[in-house]
Amino acid sequence: MKILRYLIQKEFIQILRNKALLPMMTILPIVQLILLSTAASNEVKNVDIVIVDLDQTESSRLLKRKIIANNRFSLIANPFSTKEANQFLQANKADIALVIPNDFEKDFLRREKPSLQIIANAINGQQATVGSGYLSNIIYSFNENLIQEYIYLQALNKKQKENPIQIVPRNWYNEELKYTHFMAPGILAELTALLTIVLSAMNIVREREIGTIEQINVTPIKKWQFILGKLIPFLCVGIVLLVVGILTSKIVFDIPIVGNVGLLFGYAIINLIAVLGLGLLISNFANTQQQAIFVAFFFILIFILMCGLFTPIDSMPKWAQYFTIPNPLAQFVSVSRKILMKGSTIWDIRFEIFYTIILAIVFNSLAIWSYKKQE
Amino acid sequence: MRIENKNIIEVENLTKKFGDFTAVNAISFTVKKGEIFGFLGANGAGKTTAMRMLIGLSIPTSGTGKVANFDIYKEAEKIKKNIGYMSQKFSLYNDLTIRENIRFYGGIYGLSKSEIKQKTEKILVDLDLKSVANKLVDSLPLGWKQRLSFAVSMIHDPEIVFLDEPTGGVDPYVRRQFWETIYDAANQGRTIFVTTHYMDEVEYCDRVSIMVDGKIEALDTPKNLKKQFQATNMNDVFLKLAR
DSSP states (O other): OHHHHHHHHHHHHHHHHOTTHHHHHTHHHHHHHHHHHHHOOOOOOOEEEEEEESSOSHHHHHHHHHHHHSTTEEEEEOOSSHHHHHHHHHTTSOSEEEEEOTTHHHHHHTTOOOOOEEEEOTTSHHHHHHHHHHHHHHHHHHHHHHHHHHHHHHHHHHTOOOOOOOOOOOOSSSTTOOHHHHHHHHHHHHHHHHHHHHHHHHHHHHHHHHTHHHHHHTSOOOHHHHHHHHHHHHHHHHHHHHHHHHHHIIIIIOOOOOSOHHHHHHHHHHHHHHHHHHHHHHHHHOSSHHHHHHHHHHHHHHHHHTSSSSSOGGGSOHHHHHHTTTOHHHHHHHHHHIIIIIOOOTTTTHHHHHHHHHHHHHHHHHHHHHOOSOO | OOSOSSEEEEEEEEEEEETTEEEEEEEEEEEETTOEEEEEEOTTSSHHHHHHHHTTSSOOSEEEEEETTEETTTOHHHHHHHEEEEOSSOOSOTTSBHHHHHHHHHHHTTOOHHHHHHHHHHHHHHTTOGGGTTSBGGGSOHHHHHHHHHHHHTTTOOSEEEEESTTTTOOHHHHHHHHHHHHHHHHTTOEEEEEESOHHHHTTSSEEEEEETTEEEEEEOHHHHHHHTTOSSHHHHHHHHHO
16 A cells, blocks of 8 residues: 555656646636537527428418528528429528429318428438428418417317417436536546546556566566556546536536436546546557557547447447447446436446446456556 | 575576577576576577576576576566666666665565665765765666665565676776675675676686586586686686587
8 A cells, every 4th residue: 555655656746747648637628618518519500491482372482481580591592493492402502492282272271281392402411401401390380370260260260279289308418408517527437538548548558668667577566566656646626627627618508417417426436536547447458659649549439420429329320339339438427417407316327336346346347457567 | 605505597408499489498507595507508599598597587488497586487576576777778877866776676575664774874885875875876886886776676685696797898997896796795694696708707706507509518616617618727728619
């Protein structure tokens, strides 16, 4: 235990004395956090639309007004033919074209179910699907309103009134669907994992490069002491970054903190131990810092792109979903959202805790095992 | 007087192979307690590899060996408690101060706080480093760095000290100074196992072994070696063997 103290003390002196490392650990991640959480948005806010109104009636104009009134759509042009509308899509000037056919109003009043055509420019799949989703919703409610009016007129005659079923969605845990609420904790988890894995992956191999590891290897130090002596200082760095990051997110984005922050940090410690174990494992196998960085980035990229932050885990192929279980970042993102936004308790995140503990044990045992004092 | 009639290193048929290449080929020798044992050889002759097997950094391919009465296969960690090692690569932390380096190595050898304090004072006074104790090691001249790392390698009072080309790259005056500290250490009863390239340094050793292509070709006192090879100095002996 006493030996461990000296190892940790030395590591802290080195971290604090490194002029490049300190800003890298504090200022840069905060800048990234603010920048990425605001910019990296999946929300589709502006859909460029062209509307071809072949009907030119009261109803068709009403529908058009309804669409334009919605601030997500900007009307680019009113071409007179489908062909012309296609040219707008071709030139990438519009995301969606809506074609209102000739006998739209007439068919509607005759209850012949007129059909509208939506042509979406699916080069940007997200824009296209979400955009046509919005559009369908508007058309649906337009439809409902018309039918209701129509039924109402009929009902007046029959002196009775029908109430069609209405769907009112409510977004639980993030009532206003604020994107930053959802992104900031996830991005913070990513940045912390990135920083700690890089720091730890570079560390042991750096000692190998400068030759100090040899001097340590001729001492009777135990392997676990050495690994723990590396792990604890970087764990502290990770925690500090998390504290600063959560404070920043609270101040800048006013993210909700519904659950127990202590529980979040308790979980974060287990998670960081797992990530650091992987970093140290990489460091043991690398001969140069360059190798270590490349391998670390291989893992980091997979972790980040498959953590459920940018693409929902539920929409991944089945095999990929299983792949997110040994991904500490996916567990972290899930837990941070559950605790911060939903107020989940320890029982709600038991699976994440369980998987992460297993990861921490596996990575760190491998790190201790692969650290060779003797060749 | 200084040298006791007791073997502190015993090696028999020690061999290390890297794939097809035999770096150390069945070497056998003994070192007596208190001896200054010179380990000579051309670059790539296998000196460092042989030394690394003795200090528990490298597992031998075959052969047997005992260092400080501990088996080099099974008791490498016990050997490490009883030996000091100074590698040819400078191995103190450049980004720590002199005092912090001494404290760190004292700490990982399990010395108590008061022992570390006492050792630090002694090293700083002996090496005349008191005025720069809180400066980064990086700022020291090479000669001072090497004397410091020699002192640090003995912080836990080891029975044997292994020095791998300790005087590489320093001027003759500093080398002379360095050998004085080696003698001091030997006079305190430590066994010194030293590899070197400098033939003048060889004359300071009690016994010398010369390695050529992984084998020990000669082993005796410098005086006897010169007689055996009919040479006027160790340089000629070395050239005759290593060619």
